[in-house]
Amino acid sequence: MIKQWWNKKVAYQIYPKSFCDSNDDGIGDLQGIISKLDYLKDLGADIVWLSPIYVSPLADQGYDIADYYNIDPRFGTMDDMDQLLKEAHKRDIRILMDLVVNHCSDEHEWFRKAAEDPDGKYGKFFYLERTDDPSSLCNWRSYFGGSVWDKLPGHDDIYYLHVFHKKQPDLNWENPELREEIYSMINWWLDKGLDGFRLDAIINIKKALPFRNYPADRDDNLASCTHMLHDASGIGEFLGEMRDRCFKPHNAFTVGEVFNQKDEDLPDFIGDNGYFSSMYDFSETVFGQSQKGWQENRDITPDDYRDCVFSAQRKFNQVGFVSNIIENHDEPRGASRYIPEGDQSPVSKKMLATAYFFVKGLPWIYQGQELGMENIKISSIDEVDDISSIDSYKVALSQGVSEADALHMIEKYGRDNARTPFQWSAAEHAGFTRGTPWLRVNPNYTEINLENEKDDPDSVYNYYRRLTRLRKSEKYSDTFVYGSLIPYLADMHNVMSYFRKGNDQTLLIMANYQSGPQRLPLPGKVINVLLTNTTGPEITDNEIRLDGYQAVVLEIE
């Protein structure tokens, strides 16, 4: 693997709408982000990805872009964006934006022009099909529920494809004219000084054509649109072209949001001349998911989590530099998902943080994760904003799930969990806004907030600061970044432990993934305890006793 500038970095994701509101309208914005750059720098963030802030009707919270070249006034102005780039670069922080090009908004002028003249230039920017019977096109189900076909506005016999929400018409990447428009836009942003992109839902840009049906996987006679991904081939033509026309010439950092990839494609995706610099490991994220709907999901145990991580490490480390998360804006809070229910505490959150932070690849922190933010309780579907959650709720009720169980399901898997406002302090609205927050603040903000944690040496927040500093430390960073990862005690119940072996240096991360203490065998003499999330562990020549949810980072002879 060729060493890259970003290998030794730590990355951070901001969901701008919920991060920091500077003008009291209840919506986070660019000036709010600029005001927190020193906070991010001190945390140890080197690369910052912003979820979309382009002009959008926010049907999917900005992942439905109506103008790729302008900032939505709710988030600020292009001057604010230029100021953010300047201020971030002053602090040696790189800024990524979200590249959402599988689809645009139905309010984008391209789609409006396509509806005016379906046979004209812009009609070819989309997948339009003439028919009186859309069920004859294909039976794919959108990621957000229902058929992927909807009537083109103003037409009764023309349908357009949308694998996501109906307000997110898919762009037709088979059309070179569309691709040229996308590349021009990407280069315009990179020429402005943007450092790169996170590529949204990018695996979907190549469709399995001609459209075909798949066996229905629910009683709606539809099939998940993910089935077509297995049949689609040739995405490399588009991704390689985008890399060569845009990313490579700018030496841009790119990270792919890729689900359902084919493992044989990994070298092309993140190898030395890969389409992307990196891609996320979502194996823990998708564990236990059912095509039938959230009501059939299986929850992940500590052993499942560990096995997913080690399996992903074996897969990705052979080809490139994977990106590692425990949460993002689409997922429940990692502290709620990957720690057994009822065992959430600063100690267990710091254990989880240790376990994921030192595996091989680029570690990502999602806003609020560093505080130990948790999922939010729901008492009514009216409190829920997430379109994916609302669809899943309806599916669950249609399957006979009770209202209470359907709401509990959203508490466990819903995307709002990660989108509640950042908890800056115990002041009203958690210090996020002086207005009315666009989404409820988690009522636990009075305990879990930065103000409470910043001067507490044992807080989750200060532990994350220690994690980033240890990972980037002069003496150990080469091993953490380039060293091999070798699982240790991989079959031991409620234990997650692995070596990181570099040139003449052996580090051992050990996590006791349960509330009760455990005595674990040591593979060699401990010469240094680099970090622990509680008091120093009891160590004898060949054994270590770890308290409940205790983690350690050891240097071994």
Ligand code: TEU
């Ligand atoms: O998500 C792509 C995606 O396929 C998964 O995250 C998941 O299937 C989806 O979130 C539904 O639960 C990306 C963005 O991260 C997400 O926020 C957008 O809603 C989606 O693309 C459409 O742009």
Ligand code: CA
């Ligand atoms: Ca605002």
